[in-house]
Amino acid sequence: MSQNPKYLSAICQCGKVKFEATGAPILTGACYCTSCQQAGQQIAQAPSAPPMLDADGGTSFVLYRKDRVHCVTGQEHLEERRLKPSSPTRRVVATCCHSAMFLDFTKGHWLSIYRNRIPEGAPPLEMRMMTSERPAxxxxxxxxxxxxxxxxxxxxxxxxxxxxxxxxxxxxxxxRTASRAP
Incomplete structure (x- = not known):
């Protein structure tokens, strides 16, 4: 099944959590900031967690307007993770299989869906950002x-x-909003 360009599905590793996004994404990119790297390493420590980080240490995502993304199934499995309790940035993980699903900048109007959660038809990468913080x-x-x-x-x-x-x-x-560090 191929993705319709106006419709995108993001699914956790075990299939219990599914998101749908409609319309064109804002952009597709990879972030190399220290926070994304740190969160990706911490989330990957969970048993059988799929990798969140790309091989080069970046985190690839598809950025969507929040009003265009909704959870179809498995909302009861979602849990937020923050690097610090006061952080406006939270990573949302499917606890059923420890799959990082998306990043939510709570003060913003967009969601960053992790590109590796899109089983097929993910839009191509458009840019890399925060490269000054990439791994040595x-x-x-x-x-x-x-x-x-x-x-x-x-x-x-x-x-x-x-x-x-x-x-x-x-x-x-x-x-669930059991906020804890990744």
Whole structure:
């Protein structure tokens, strides 16, 4: 089954949790920030957890407007993980199989669905960001644009999406919110 470009499914490793996203994504990228690396390493320590980090230490994601993503099945298996209790960034994991599903910047209007949770038809990578924090010894491929921080293109796309949403910031509610470190 191939993905419809206006519809995307994200599924946990065991299949109990499924998300659907509609419409075109804001963008597809890979982040190399220290927080993403740290969270990816911590989440990967859970038994049988699928990797969240790419082989080069980046975290690939497909960024969607929050109003275009919903949980179809398995919401009771979702749990947030934060590096610090006060962090506005939370990673949401399917506890049934320890699959990291998405990153939610709670003060924002977008969700970053982990690209490795999309079984087929994931949009191609468009950019790499926060490359100044990449792991030591990693050479960034030249297949797409790479930015040391967040690029103007990234920020412009976020703003355009927010305008299209009427400047709303929908909340993403989980079945469980046992906030703990990854």
């Amino acid at each position: 010894g990693v050479t960034i491929p030249s297949d797409v644009s790479a930015y040391e921080r967040h690029s103007a293109k990234f920020m412009r796309r976020l703003i355009v999406a927010w305008v299209a949403m009427g400047f709303r910031r929908p909340q993403v509610n989980l079945g």
